[in-house]
Amino acid sequence: xVSIIKTEFSKMKRYSVIWIGVATMFTVVLLARFMATxxxxxxxTLMNFSSSVIWNNLVLIYPATIALIAGYIIDRERTDDxxxxxxxxxxxxxxxxxxxxxxxxxxxxxxxxxxxxFTLIVFFASGFPGFxxxxxxxVLFQMIGIxxxxxxxxxxxxxFTAQRSxxxxxxxxxxxxYGFVGMMASGHGLRDLYPITAGLTVIGYQDGxxxxxxxxxxxxxxxxxxxxVTFIIVFTAKNREVTTAKKKKxxxxxxxxxxxxxxx
Amino acid sequence: xSDYIIETHDLTKKYGNQNSVSHLNIHVKKGRIYGLLGRNxxxxxxxxxxxxxxxxPTSGEVEIFGKPIHGNEKEILxxxxxxxxxxxxxxxxxxxxxxxxxxxxxxLKSPQYIKNALEVVNLPYxxxxxxxxxxxxxxxxxxxxxxxxxxxxxLILDEPINGLDPIGIAEVRDFIRExxxxxxxxxxxxxxxxxxxxxxxxxxxIIDHGNLLEEESLKALESKxxxxxxxxxxxxxxxxxxxxxxxxxxxxxLMDGNNLYLYDTxxxxxxxxxxxxxxxxxxxxxxLCEDTLEDYFKRIxxxxxxx
Numbered sequence: 291x292v293s294i295i296k297t298e299f300s301k302m303k304r305y306s307v308i309w310i311g312v313a314t315m316f317t318v319v320l321l322a323r324f325m326a327t328x329x330x331x332x333x334x335t336l337m338n339f340s341s342s343v344i345w346n347n348l349v350l351i352y353p354a355t356i357a358l359i360a361g362y363i364i365d366r367e368r369t370d371d372x373x374x375x376x377x378x379x380x381x382x383x384x385x386x387x388x389x390x391x392x393x394x395x396x397x398x399x400x401x402x403x404x405x406x407x408f409t410l411i412v413f414f415a416s417g418f419p420g421f422x423x424x425x426x427x428x429v430l431f432q433m434i435g436i437x438x439x440x441x442x443x444x445x446x447x448x449x450f451t452a453q454r455s456x457x458x459x460x461x462x463x464x465x466x467x468y469g470f471v472g473m474m475a476s477g478h479g480l481r482d483l484y485p486i487t488a489g490l491t492v493i494g495y496q497d498g499x500x501x502x503x504x505x506x507x508x509x510x511x512x513x514x515x516x517x518x519v520t521f522i523i524v525f526t527a528k529n530r531e532v533t534t535a536k537k538k539k540x541x542x543x544x545x546x547x548x549x550x551x552x553x554x
Numbered sequence: 555x556s557d558y559i560i561e562t563h564d565l566t567k568k569y570g571n572q573n574s575v576s577h578l579n580i581h582v583k584k585g586r587i588y589g590l591l592g593r594n595x596x597x598x599x600x601x602x603x604x605x606x607x608x609x610x611p612t613s614g615e616v617e618i619f620g621k622p623i624h625g626n627e628k629e630i631l632x633x634x635x636x637x638x639x640x641x642x643x644x645x646x647x648x649x650x651x652x653x654x655x656x657x658x659x660x661x662l663k664s665p666q667y668i669k670n671a672l673e674v675v676n677l678p679y680x681x682x683x684x685x686x687x688x689x690x691x692x693x694x695x696x697x698x699x700x701x702x703x704x705x706x707x708x709l710i711l712d713e714p715i716n717g718l719d720p721i722g723i724a725e726v727r728d729f730i731r732e733x734x735x736x737x738x739x740x741x742x743x744x745x746x747x748x749x750x751x752x753x754x755x756x757x758x759x760i761i762d763h764g765n766l767l768e769e770e771s772l773k774a775l776e777s778k779x780x781x782x783x784x785x786x787x788x789x790x791x792x793x794x795x796x797x798x799x800x801x802x803x804x805x806x807x808l809m810d811g812n813n814l815y816l817y818d819t820x821x822x823x824x825x826x827x828x829x830x831x832x833x834x835x836x837x838x839x840x841x842l843c844e845d846t847l848e849d850y851f852k853r854i855x856x857x858x859x860x861x
Binding site: 293294296297300301303306366370371372373374375376378380381404424508552 | 606607608627631632634636638639640641642643644645646647651653654656658659660661684700773
């Protein structure tokens with residue numbers, strides 16, 4: 291298993307999709323900065339500013355971004371036709387999937403550090419007050435914590451869509467919706483139950499727009515439930531081939547549709 | 555234990571109602587090169603995918619090294635090197651980086667494995683060129699390097715000369731022959747290029763529309779090829795009557811008014827010639843002919859030949 295994880299990192303060399311992750315982290319920090327500009331009169335300390343970054347990242351960007359990166363990395367094994375080389379070693383699809391989920395988990399942590407660095411840069415560049423070393427360390431841990439839990443929350447979606455070629459984009463769409471609904475869930479007292487926002491209580495996130503206290507047991511239970519679902523999906527996972535006959539049927543269906551369309 | 559390295563029993567693959575491979579029984583002997591010959595879409599790749607457990611058969615069984623592949627993948631697959639369909643590598647990595655990934659997954663720690671494999675296919679070690687910048691021939695060479703990197707006992711190569719230039723084809727052919735002769739490896743190779751199979755294989759399986767039509771040694775197939783004397787004369791009808799009356803042979807085929815084939819090749823051609831001339835028939839050509847493997851392929855598939 292160690293060698294599988296190690297090779298997953300080797301495969302990421304010169305992967306352009308990683309830069310998409312970096313770019314989205316920068317975008318979310320800029321978004322928080324613009325929102326700070328819009329809120330006239332408020333004082334933006336490091337904690338306030340980072341809270342805005344964490345919230346925007348959680349409900350708008352991160353779930354879809356990490357689902358995109360993971361889905362793309364998994365699907366490349368099919369589009370580059372390398373899956374057959376792996377399966378004939380033999381490394382099972384399940385083991386490969388576990389290796390990829392662990393590698394993407396490490397990338398999720400790395401993206402959190404990048405998000406933290408961008409936050410600091412923009413914070414200092416904006417001349418906001420209220421910087422402290424203790425606060426900075428707390429923000430770093432909060433960002434890593436919430437992003438890792440957010441990754442856990444979308445893992446079942448990634449593991450499920452990984453099993454069929456090309457279906458990861460549907461997973462990305464779902465992950466965006468899943469993250470966005472977190473905004474509503476949090477506002478309706480479901481913050482601890484809803485997997486995407488459950489991490490907010492775990493990291494001790496405090497913001498006026500959501501329940502500052504929270505039930506940590508409920509949050510942990512929600513995260514554990516998602517981990518259990520992921521476990522089941524991963525351990526029943528296999529490479530589900532689209533058969534030639536199905537492809538043909540699909541293609542012929544498209545042809546018929548095209549013909550009907552042109553007949554109209 | 556079976557004498558065969560690969561043996562299939564009524565191997566069948568259906569996609570919907572369509573039979574891609576139908577009740578296939580192939581037998582690959584140890585230390586020999588088996589050529590699976592068939593047109594594009596005949597079922598060669600599907601067969602190879604089933605042999606490697608990449609595609610589940612609808613029915614039937616595959617035995618490799620005397621054991622069913624299903625359930626014994628961990629034991630059997632590490633002993634096999636394969637190249638299936640197009641070369642599959644990571645385009646963002648170099649050839650060496652690609653091989654390193656698969657070497658690591660196979661537990662091959664020493665870089666010597668990668669060096670040796672690249673040397674065999676004449677590709678540079680630690681070259682900076684990315685796989686995405688490789689020519690088709692280089693990609694194919696890298697795929698062959700991957701197939702042999704772990705020194706497997708059995709090689710399953712699906713159209714290995716695809717994309718290679720004539721010199722590359724000759725090199726790969728020599729290399730495959732050398733592998734079989736010098737190291738005693740068993741090789742299953744598929745191709746739609748008949749001349750390649752006839753130059754390389756010891757045993758040949760002819761597959762058409764998913765059915766194995768023939769399975770013989772190349773020598774046996776060659777001995778089955780028809781031999782005949784082709785006469786090109788001014789009156790083929792009259793010439794046929796003369797052969798039947800004078801030489802007591804009815805093994806004649808009239809092709810048209812001027813051409814006839816005589817399948818009794820033991821008859822004296824010079825005497826037949828003289829008899830024709832004495833009977834007033836002009837003889838323009840007379841030569842001994844033999845069907846090629848392609849003619850045989852055409853005959854048994856009941857259709858057109860292949861490259």
